Amino acid sequence: MTETFDPVLQTTGLTRSFEQGGQTIQVLRGVDLAIARGEIVALLGPSGSGKSTLLQAVGLLEGGFGGSIRIAGAEAAQLDSHARTIVRRDTLGFVYQFHHLLPDFTALENVVLPQLVAGAERPAADDRAASLLTALGLGHRLTHRPSQLSGGEQQRVAVARALANQPALVLADEPTGNLDEATADVVLGEFLRLVRHEGTAALIATHNERLAEKMDRVVRLHEGHLE
Ligand SMILES: Nc1ncnc2c1ncn2[C@@H]1O[C@H](COP(=O)(O)OP(=O)(O)OP(=O)(O)O)[C@@H](O)[C@H]1O
Numbered sequence: 001m002t003e004t005f006d007p008v009l010q011t012t013g014l015t016r017s018f019e020q021g022g023q024t025i026q027v028l029r030g031v032d033l034a035i036a037r038g039e040i041v042a043l044l045g046p047s048g049s050g051k052s053t054l055l056q057a058v059g060l061l062e063g064g065f066g067g068s069i070r071i072a073g074a075e076a077a078q079l080d081s082h083a084r085t086i087v088r089r090d091t092l093g094f095v096y097q098f099h100h101l102l103p104d105f106t107a108l109e110n111v112v113l114p115q116l117v118a119g120a121e122r123p124a125a126d127d128r129a130a131s132l133l134t135a136l137g138l139g140h141r142l143t144h145r146p147s148q149l150s151g152g153e154q155q156r157v158a159v160a161r162a163l164a165n166q167p168a169l170v171l172a173d174e175p176t177g178n179l180d181e182a183t184a185d186v187v188l189g190e191f192l193r194l195v196r197h198e199g200t201a202a203l204i205a206t207h208n209e210r211l212a213e214k215m216d217r218v219v220r221l222h223e224g225h226l227e
Pocket residue numbers: 018019020025027045046047048049050051052053054
């Protein structure tokens with residue numbers, strides 16, 4: 001019996017260009033990428049090669065792309081804005097270079113909130129948040145606000161928030177790019193361990209070849225294509 005490949009993300013001939021000053025900048029020129037369920041993929045490429053542009057497209061954060069993006073079987077171009085919001089909320093998790101935590105809420109609340117938005121109830125949402133934060137070594141920081149946390153701790157909270165709704169795919173854009181090298185290593189290691197434990201697939205843009213080697217596969221953006 002042949003197993004059918006059921007990727008969590010599949011892009012085919014993905015293109016994206018920007019108009020600027022009367023000129024067209026062709027950033028993505030036909031990106032073909034398939035990520036299996038649970039697979040962790042490093043996205044490498046020089047500055048300006050389009051890593052963020054690719055993550056924004058597959059994160060359904062903006063339109064304007066050509067080609068096909070399928071997320072968990074749904075064709076992005078066929079989704080209206082409400083359906084895109086549901087896919088983002090229920091299927092995707094996001095980690096950025098800067099944590100974007102809500103400053104007036106505690107670490108725990110920052111991880112509880114997306115769950116409540118998705119329809120979870122307390123105390124189950126609190127338990128899930130506490131368990132994720134504890135797995136990231138923040139069990140003693142649950143009631144701290146972001147400003148009371150170190151940079152590495154803030155990024156760990158952002159990781160816990162991204163995983164809170166058990167997404168099928170986490171998209172991360174330079175998730176440790178704002179941290180010093182030693183902290184970046186530790187936080188990325190914990191991020192990968194937790195993603196593996198949860199069985200979540202991930203696409204992680206980074207400049208760091210050494211960190212990329214810790215992932216299941218490396219893809220490189222070069223002149224608008226993946227190598
Ligand atoms: N909204 C926009 N309007 C015009 N050009 C844009 C826009 N967004 C991105 N670009 C251009 O697209 C190219 C790719 O940018 P992008 O941020 O995706 O690269 P990157 O690989 O993530 O870079 P870095 O590693 O420096 O973060 C750049 O030349 C950038 O100037």
